[in-house]
Amino acid sequence: MTVPLYQAKAEFFRTLGHPVRIRVLELLRDGPRPVRDLLAEMDIEASSLSQQLAVLRRAGIVTATREGPTVVYALISVDVADLLKAARRILTDMIAGQEELLAELRDTESGKVT
Amino acid sequence: MTVPLYQAKAEFFRTLGHPVRIRVLELLRDGPRPVRDLLAEMDIEASSLSQQLAVLRRAGIVTATREGPTVVYALISVDVADLLKAARRILTDMIAGQEELLAELRDTESGKVT
DNA sequence: CAAGAAGTTGTAGAATTATTCAATTCACTA
DNA sequence: TAGTGAATTGAATAATTCTACAACTTCTTG
Numbered sequence: 001m002t003v004p005l006y007q008a009k010a011e012f013f014r015t016l017g018h019p020v021r022i023r024v025l026e027l028l029r030d031g032p033r034p035v036r037d038l039l040a041e042m043d044i045e046a047s048s049l050s051q052q053l054a055v056l057r058r059a060g061i062v063t064a065t066r067e068g069p070t071v072v073y074a075l076i077s078v079d080v081a082d083l084l085k086a087a088r089r090i091l092t093d094m095i096a097g098q099e100e101l102l103a104e105l106r107d108t109e110s111g112k113v114t
Numbered sequence: 115m116t117v118p119l120y121q122a123k124a125e126f127f128r129t130l131g132h133p134v135r136i137r138v139l140e141l142l143r144d145g146p147r148p149v150r151d152l153l154a155e156m157d158i159e160a161s162s163l164s165q166q167l168a169v170l171r172r173a174g175i176v177t178a179t180r181e182g183p184t185v186v187y188a189l190i191s192v193d194v195a196d197l198l199k200a201a202r203r204i205l206t207d208m209i210a211g212q213e214e215l216l217a218e219l220r221d222t223e224s225g226k227v228t
Numbered sequence: 229c230a231a232g233a234a235g236t237t238g239t240a241g242a243a244t245t246a247t248t249c250a251a252t253t254c255a256c257t258a
Numbered sequence: 259t260a261g262t263g264a265a266t267t268g269a270a271t272a273a274t275t276c277t278a279c280a281a282c283t284t285c286t287t288g
Binding site for chain 1: 118119120121122123124125126127128129130131132133135136137140174190191193194196197198200201202203204205207208209211212
C-alpha cells in the first residue's frame with residue numbers, strides 16, 4: 001500500500017473541514033442536486049462554490065455528472081451521511097458540556113461556591 | 115447561538131485532519147493513555163506530539179489530567195470511536211472503488227475494450 | 229537543593245489552504 | 259452562429275497551519 005491508512009483518514013477529514021463543503025454534503029444527503037440548487041441555498045458566488053466542489057470531487061467524496069446545461073452532484077456513498085450524523089452527535093455533546101460548564105460558572109459568580 | 119452548526123462541524127473535522135492527531139485518537143480508543151505511551155508508538159519528537167495534543171485539547175476532543183509526573187489523555191466521548199469507524203468504512207469503500215477502476219484500466223490497456 | 233524525567237510552550241520560516249475576480253468552457257436556442 | 263445561462267478554471271494575494279528547535283515548567287528523587 002502506498003499511503004498508510006491513518007494518513008488517508010487525515011486527508012479525508014481535512015477535506016471535510018470547510019463550512020461550504022460541509023453544507024454541500026448536508027444538502028446532498030437528501031439526494032443528488034444540481035449546482036444551481038446548491039447555490040440557491042448558500043449566498044456565495046458560483047465560482048467559490050465551484051472551487052469547493054472541485055475539492056470534494058478530487059477527494060472522491062462526490063460525483064458530478066453533466067445533464068445538459070446543468071451539472072448534478074451526488075455523494076459517492078450514503079455512509080457519508082452516517083459520518084455527519086456521528087459528528088453532530090459528538091458536537092452536540094460537546095456543546096452541552098460547555099453549557100453545563102457555563103451554568104456552573106454563572107452560579108459560582110453569583111456567590112454560590114461549588 | 116454564536117456559531118452556526120455547520121461551521122462548528124467544519125472546525126471539528128479540520129481538527130481531525132492531521133495524521134498524528136488521527137493516530138492519537140485511534141490509540142485513545144482503547145482507553146486513556148499517558149503521553150509517554152503515545153510517544154512510544156509514534157516515532158516523532160515529544161514536542162511535536164505535544165503540539166498536536168494541544169490542538170486536540172483546545173478543540174475539546176480530548177482531556178488531559180496530570181497524574182504525578184505523567185499526563186494522561188483520554189477521549190471526551192466514546193462517540194469519537196464511532197466517527198473513526200464510519201470514516202474507515204467510507205475510505206475502504208473508496209479505495210475498493212479505485213482498485214476496481216484500476217483493474218478496469220489495466221484490462222483496457224491490454225487490448226480489451228470495455 | 230540539584231539533577232533528571234515528562235511534557236509543554238514560543239516562535240520563526242516553510243508549506244498549505246482560502247478567497248476573489250477575471251477568463252474560459254459547454255450546451256442550448258433565437 | 260451569436261448570445262446567454264450554467265459552471266469551471268487560473269492565478270494572485272491573504273490567511274492558516276506545519277514543522278522543528280530551543281527554552282521552560284512540574285514533579286520526583288538522590
